[in-house]
Amino acid sequence: RIRAADLAALVGYSEYYITQKFHEETRYAVTDYIKFAKIERAKVLLTSTEATVQKLAEQLGFSTRSYFSRCFQQVVGQSPAAYRARFKTH
Secondary structure, eight states, X not given: OOOHHHHHHHHTSOXXXXXXXXHHHHSSOXXXXXXXXXXXXXXXXXXXXXXXXXXXXXXXXXXXXXXXXXXXXXXXXXXXXXXHHHHOOO
């Protein structure tokens, strides 16, 4: 799991400063950006591995498979299974 507090500690700034500065520079909340990055990684894994959606959710640090699927649907516009079926290379 990646948290803003972890990033702040890594670079030696307060969590408040990191989240404010990140939003100022990118217009994204740190948590939203992390979620987006995880979904981008999930897209690669869905099309390049046979790992189950459950296993990918665990690997990417989502609390449950259903939460992962909900986030994936929000970002991509389709379920992880539908994405895999559509883009899986044979």
